[in-house]
Amino acid sequence: QKEVEQNSGPLSVPEGAIASLNCTYSDRGSQSFFWYRQYSGKSPELIMSIYSNGDKEDGRFTAQLNKASQYVSLLIRDSQPSDSATYLCAVKGGNFNKFYFGSGTKLNVKP
Amino acid sequence: EPEVTQTPSHQVTQMGQEVILRCVPISNHLYFYWYRQILGQKVEFLVSFYNNEISEKSEIFDDQFSVERPDGSNFTLKIRSTKLEDSAMYFCASSPVTSGGAPQYFGPGTRLTVL
Numbered sequence: 254q255k256e257v258e259q260n261s262g263p264l265s266v267p268e269g270a271i272a273s274l275n276c277t278y279s280d281r282g283s284q285s286f287f288w289y290r291q292y293s294g295k296s297p298e299l300i301m302s303i304y305s306n307g308d309k310e311d312g313r314f315t316a317q318l319n320k321a322s323q324y325v326s327l328l329i330r331d332s333q334p335s336d337s338a339t340y341l342c343a344v345k346g347g348n349f350n351k352f353y354f355g356s357g358t359k360l361n362v363k364p
Numbered sequence: 365e366p367e368v369t370q371t372p373s374h375q376v377t378q379m380g381q382e383v384i385l386r387c388v389p390i391s392n393h394l395y396f397y398w399y400r401q402i403l404g405q406k407v408e409f410l411v412s413f414y415n416n417e418i419s420e421k422s423e424i425f426d427d428q429f430s431v432e433r434p435d436g437s438n439f440t441l442k443i444r445s446t447k448l449e450d451s452a453m454y455f456c457a458s459s460p461v462t463s464g465g466a467p468q469y470f471g472p473g474t475r476l477t478v479l
Contacts, residue, residue: 287467296470351420354407
C-alpha cells in the first residue's frame with residue numbers, strides 16, 4: 254500500500270508569517286508531486302507541482318522536494334487569512350497513472 | 365479559463381439503486397479520473413481512463429463501478445447497486461498528459477447520499 258503522510262494539524266500561524274507544510278511518501282519510485290488546496294466542501298485546487306529535487310517557487314508559494322528522504326514540503330510566505338484551508342499533498346505512483354493523496358493539513362491563518 | 369464540470373451537484377438515492385455521475389472534462393485533455401472523498405477523510409483514487417479504456421483502478425473500484433466516455437465530451441461513473449458506504453463526494457479530474465506527471469484539474473464534485 255503506497256502511503257502519503259501529512260500532519261493533520263491544525264497548523265495556526267499569524268497573518269504575514271511563513272506557513273510550513275510537510276509530506277512524506279512511501280513509494281520510492283514516485284516521480285511527480287503536487288500540492289492542492291481544499292476549502293471546506295469544495296474540490297481540490299492545484300497550487301503547485303514539482304518533479305525535481307530542490308525548490309520551486311511560484312509567487313508566495315515554494316515547494317521543496319527531497320527524493321532521497323521521500324519528503325515534500327510547501328512554504329507559504331506572507332500568509333493571509335484567505336490561505337486558511339486544508340492542504341493536500343498528492344503523489345503520482347511511479348510508472349502508473351494513479352495518484353495518492355495525503356489526508357491533508359488544516360492551516361489556520363489568524364488576522 | 366476552461367473548467368471541469370460535473371452534474372448533478374447533489375444526488376440522493378436509495379440503497380440498491382443505480383446512479384450515474386456525469387463529468388465534462390476540459391476539452392483538450394486526454395486523461396480522465398474519478399476520485400471519492402468520504403466526509404472527513406482523504407481523497408481516494410478510483411480509476412484513470414485514457415484512449416477509451418481504463419488505465420488504472422484501485423481496490424475500491426470493484427464490479428459495482430464502471431466508467432464510460434459515451435461521446436466526445438462526457439465521462440461518466442456508474443454505480444450499479446449503491447450501498448450506504450458509497451455516500452461521499454465524487455470528483456472528476458482531467459489532465460492534458462500523464463507522462464512527466466502533469467497535474468490534474470478537478471471538477472466541483474457530486475455529493476452522493478445513499479439512504
